[in-house]
Amino acid sequence: MAVDATAADRSFPKSLEKESAERGQRTVWYRYRAYRLDGGWIQALTRRGRVVSRALGTSAAPTKYLPMPRTELPAEFAKVISEKDVLQFVGNYGLLGFSQASLTTMSAEPYPDETREPIDWVLMHARTVRFILEMHDALRKPAALRRILEQALTPVPDNPRTRVPGFTMLTFAERGLLEPRQVRAEDYGYAPDGPTPSGFARNIIAEILNVNLAGVHRHVSPRLDSVWRAESLIDVVYWLLADAVSNRTIRRCHFCGHFFTAATTSKRQYCPPPRNSAGDGPCAQNDRARRYRLQKKQEAARHPQTIARHRSRSR
Numbered sequence: 545m546a547v548d549a550t551a552a553d554r555s556f557p558k559s560l561e562k563e564s565a566e567r568g569q570r571t572v573w574y575r576y577r578a579y580r581l582d583g584g585w586i587q588a589l590t591r592r593g594r595v596v597s598r599a600l601g602t603s604a605a606p607t608k609y610l611p612m613p614r615t616e617l618p619a620e621f622a623k624v625i626s627e628k629d630v631l632q633f634v635g636n637y638g639l640l641g642f643s644q645a646s647l648t649t650m651s652a653e654p655y656p657d658e659t660r661e662p663i664d665w666v667l668m669h670a671r672t673v674r675f676i677l678e679m680h681d682a683l684r685k686p687a688a689l690r691r692i693l694e695q696a697l698t699p700v701p702d703n704p705r706t707r708v709p710g711f712t713m714l715t716f717a718e719r720g721l722l723e724p725r726q727v728r729a730e731d732y733g734y735a736p737d738g739p740t741p742s743g744f745a746r747n748i749i750a751e752i753l754n755v756n757l758a759g760v761h762r763h764v765s766p767r768l769d770s771v772w773r774a775e776s777l778i779d780v781v782y783w784l785l786a787d788a789v790s791n792r793t794i795r796r797c798h799f800c801g802h803f804f805t806a807a808t809t810s811k812r813q814y815c816p817p818p819r820n821s822a823g824d825g826p827c828a829q830n831d832r833a834r835r836y837r838l839q840k841k842q843e844a845a846r847h848p849q850t851i852a853r854h855r856s857r858s859r
């Protein structure tokens with residue numbers, strides 16, 4: 545199982561504590577020793593590979609960490625497409641917190657077990673986060689934005705029996721709800737044959753973020769500190785996503801197309817290197833190698849004789 549920086553996490557290094565306190569919050573999250581996919585669920589395991597007792601809940605998790613300084617969370621979560629990706633993401637950051645979110649989402653069925661959560665729920669949220677990132681990236685690219693929206697929107701025809709006129713449906717994940725929330729795109733300014741829908745995209749980005757920020761709130765601790773707190777990791781993901789979207793710190797890698805976060809002042813155009821290492825990441829290196837091969841190929845096409853002569857001489 546891929547797990548990063550566990551030793552450092554356990555002791556809450558000063559730098560993380562400071563960064564977290566500067567952001568005025570104290571959200572702590574939990575990671576178990578291992579996880580496994582289990583018939584539509586992702587289940588926390590003990591060191592010996594046994595199912596964690598549901599009664600122990602998060603008190604049985606050996607690792608506690610502060611997720612707020614992990615600004616890479618939304619972009620990393622957006623890469624989750626398959627069940628295998630869920631397993632890897634959860635191995636790194638812990639469960640998303642379906643149980644905690646379900647207890648504090650209006651009209652959700654409370655789910656008391658903190659040691660497992662439905663994979664479909666995780667995938668639905670990852671899709672929603674990806675949708676926001678793609679729309680945000682395409683706000684100034686009308687053709688790309690139209691393509692993204694065409695894929696996401698479903699036209700619902702007139703219903704002559706109920707006399708409900710046709711509309712355009714959009715679905716997205718909402719905190720602890722198992723089923724996607726459905727809205728009428730027209731209520732957010734969408735017109736199927738209208739002009740470039742960037743206003744609509746902004747309305748939808750704001751709506752999805754606002755709905756999913758309901759688990760972030762102000763909290764006063766017994767030490768009488770007033771801090772921001774999130775109920776679950778999924779709440780932290782949307783919190784960081786809202787910050788990234790409003791501060792424009794989210795970018796798309798020029799090589800692989802994945803999203804990543806970078807400071808506004810950073811010149812980075814490719815996925816960053818693994819945490820705690822400096823310099824270029826693998827995508828920057830791969831793109832350099834690709835450009836080099838392309839250049840060699842073009843040179844060969846331009847001067848075939850030179851190269852043939854060079855080859856025969858070196859033989």
Ligand SMILES: [Zn+2]
Nearest residue numbers: 797800815827
């Ligand atoms: Zn990349």
